Amino acid sequence: AQSVTQPDIHITVSEGASLELRCNYSYGATPYLFWYVQSPGQGLQLLLKYFSGDTLVQGIKGFEAEFKRSQSSFNLRKPSVHWSDAAEYFCAGIHMNRDDKIIFGKGTRLHILP
Amino acid sequence: EAQVTQNPRYLITVTGKKLTVTCSQNMNHEYMSWYRQDPGLGLRQIYYSMNVEVTDKGDVPEGYKVSRKEKRNFPLILESPSPNQTSLYFCASSSRIRGMNTEAFFGQGTRLTVV
Numbered sequence: 001a002q003s004v005t006q007p008d009i010h011i012t013v014s015e016g017a018s019l020e021l022r023c024n025y026s027y028g029a030t031p032y033l034f035w036y037v038q039s040p041g042q043g044l045q046l047l048l049k050y051f052s053g054d055t056l057v058q059g060i061k062g063f064e065a066e067f068k069r070s071q072s073s074f075n076l077r078k079p080s081v082h083w084s085d086a087a088e089y090f091c092a093g094i095h096m097n098r099d100d101k102i103i104f105g106k107g108t109r110l111h112i113l114p
Numbered sequence: 115e116a117q118v119t120q121n122p123r124y125l126i127t128v129t130g131k132k133l134t135v136t137c138s139q140n141m142n143h144e145y146m147s148w149y150r151q152d153p154g155l156g157l158r159q160i161y162y163s164m165n166v167e168v169t170d171k172g173d174v175p176e177g178y179k180v181s182r183k184e185k186r187n188f189p190l191i192l193e194s195p196s197p198n199q200t201s202l203y204f205c206a207s208s209s210r211i212r213g214m215n216t217e218a219f220f221g222q223g224t225r226l227t228v229v
Contacts, residue, residue, distance in 0.1 A: 034217055043118075043204060043220040050145070051216075092218075100145070101172070102208075102217035106156040 023091030120221035137205030
């Protein structure tokens with residue numbers, strides 16, 4: 001079955017440090033992949049998406065992600081985090097069948113130390 | 115402004131009292147869906163709709179109903195709410211390109227408490 005896995009439930013980094021959130025997928029063909037961010041009390045906001053082409057995609061708020069087919073990964077990165085980046089991050093992929101359902105990972109909660 | 119609007123944002127109700135959560139999108143999207151979000155379980159799809167008058171069950175449809183009479187609206191109906199339906203609910207919509215869904219746009223969420 002197609003799935004999206006985020007291995008880390010919680011991640012803590014210091015403000016100004018670099019960040020990498022992991023995401024692995026299992027799809028037969030090239031998937032459509034996304035990263036969303038959910039701030040407390042808010043809905044989900046799209047950070048970036050990968051459909052095809054360049055495997056390094058740039059998103060909003062200084063985030064980027066790299067699609068690596070050989071590792072079935074789509075990790076999210078940011079060179080220097082800010083306290084306002086504290087939130088929950090969801091990796092997601094399109095389920096390649098008739099209904100095109102988006103499959104979400106369980107999320108990674110990011111904590112920022114001052 | 116392109117958006118998905120849910121109402122209400124917060125709702126406390128009693129067991130068995132029918133309620134409706136409305137969802138409207140202004141982007142002319144074909145695909146709409148409802149999710150519930152619970153701690154440790156992530157987002158689970160309740161129902162989805164590929165277009166007007168076309169709805170189908172998601173992963174956790176029990177206890178819910180939906181309708182899609184107009185393209186922009188996709189209400190979620192709880193005929194007889196129970197405490198296990200206490201959750202955070204999200205409506206989302208997507209456009210379709212070359213027969214595939216694109217990214218989902220989410221509403222702000224409805225926090226429902228059933229006592």
